[in-house]
Amino acid sequence: MKVAVAFSGGKDSTYAIKLAKDMGYDVACLISAISKNEHSYMFHTPLMSLVSVQADAMEIPILKFATSGKKDVELTDLKDALKKAKKDFEIEGLVTGAIRSTYQATNFERVCDDVGIWCFNPLWLNESVIDDELKKMDIIISAVAGYPLKEDILGMHLNEVNFPEGINKVGEGGEFETFVLDATFFKKRIAIDEFDKEYENYNGRIIVKKFRVVEK
Amino acid sequence: MISIISTCSERLSEKEFVDPLVRIAKKFGEVKIFNYKEQIQKADAYIISGTALADFDYENYMKNFSNLKNENVLGICAGYQIIMSLFDEHLSEKKYIGVAKTDIGKAYFLFSKMVERPTNFITLATAEFPFGKIPVYLKHKSRNIFVTAFHPEVYNVELIENFLRKYAEGRI
Incomplete structure (x- = not known):
């Protein structure tokens, strides 16, 4: 299955990419929100200017989208980005790095459902496993x-x-x-x-x- | 022995819906994991997992679950739908994604089919949704079969632990 990964540049979404690749999924692209709201509950904001550098280092295409970061507006912007990824990269699913936040998981699930793609949260409730992976x-x-x-x-x-x-x-x-x-x-x-x-x-x-x- | 039955057709979903259940179950005894496509071995207690909202492949393998009608079972989300189908309850298309308040506290939901008026089950808890008040935690009237329309591994771990303590702990 071709998937996109919601990528923030941080450890959780990076580990989500690794898991997807290790399991044989085709990570067709990364999707990153460039949010103007430093306090967004949905998206990570530090060092987002460097996510393209990380994507190049991984040799995975990246689809970045700008958002005001206002609640609800950022979800509409995410939905539009996923529609574009579905069309341009033929993705059938989104993989996220959500671990414990039901706010994030709920919103990713709802947006994927609206776009008609699968939603995968492979780190969900798996904190104890992640700890070992961080050492690598x-x-x-x-x-x-x-x-x-x-x-x-x-x-x-x-x-x-x-x-x-x-x-x-x-x-x-x-x-x-x-x-x-x-x-x-x-x-x-x-x-x-x-x-x-x-x-x-x-x-x-x-x-x-x-x-x-x-x-x- | 405790049997965890995965309803996931995708491996990434098993990380999300099966692994957390396995970690909880291991505190109560030996755990074996089966996929819905496999023949399920005899166990003291069975937990049927949930799966991704887009995943319905398990519906093509309902015959693999028919032996569970007289066993100690906890069915979660997709597991709830499987159990309800085994007992011929009417599932209607109702979707809810997110947290909702139930009679036993907040719970995390991810479902697309619900039984609004069960006939073979008694209601242990309900929740209020935009489409009405619906039973979300039920027990079969005469058997040790429990179902949750929510994911208890998120906010209601004690519900899973109580089930395993009663039907699996200390058995080999």
């Missing part, structure tokens, strides 16, 4: 959102972070966001040479200034 990827912290995460973890590699009690590496509580530099199925890896940080009141993100795409 090169992942950095791209954003933090809320107490008690401090500025120093921004840009750190996920496997090197000692999280405070109550926060785990899966981060499904939304305490932090990630960006994947490399995974086993990437054809090339990404190296970040220089970045700035924006941080205030336990909320922050990195802004990448220089990066390279490196042969593996």
Whole structure:
């Protein structure tokens, strides 16, 4: 079956791509929302400017769509993007990285149902499995959102972070966001040479200034 | 032994609908997983999984479920539809995707067919939907057969645990 993957650049959607490929699905394209709303419950926003670089490193086509990120409008925009993917890439299903958020899962399910394609959430309730897989990827912290995460973890590699009690590496509580530099199925890896940080009141993100795409 | 019966025709769906059930069931005993296309072996208790909203291939293999009518069974979503069909209940086309409040707390729904007026089952919980109040958790009148129109592995894990504690725990 040809599928698209809802791709945010982070660890969960990257792992969803790996799962789909390992199971023999044809990942025909990635679909990424470029949202103007930093507080969207539906879409991840840090470092979305680099999702095309990741897609090139994976050698998978990407279909990006802009959205205001307003509730409901972002779902209509997602629906339009899926219709385009269905037409241009002949996808029959969408794979997502939803793990625990019924808000995300419900909306992905509804939009796929409206478009007439399958919806797959292979990470759903599978936090314990994801933890092991994260060790096999090169992942950095791209954003933090809320107490008690401090500025120093921004840009750190996920496997090197000692999280405070109550926060785990899966981060499904939304305490932090990630960006994947490399995974086993990437054809090339990404190296970040220089970045700035924006941080205030336990909320922050990195802004990448220089990066390279490196042969593996 | 506990038998988890997958109603999924796609492997990606099994990650979503079967794996979480297996993890819960393993706390109560040995677990074997069967696909709806296979002959199902005898077990102390059976859980029939849900599947993707677009997936109805299991409807072509209803004969594989006919031996479960006298067993200890929990049917979830697609499993609910299978059990209801086995007992000739009338399924009508009703779709709901998302969280809804039920008599036993909030629950996550993903269904496209519902029994509005069951004849062989007693209602244990109902939920209010835009199309009316409908039974969503039921038990057969005289057999140890339970069904949920929702996915208890999301918000109602204790419902699955109570079923397994009663019908599977401690049995070999």
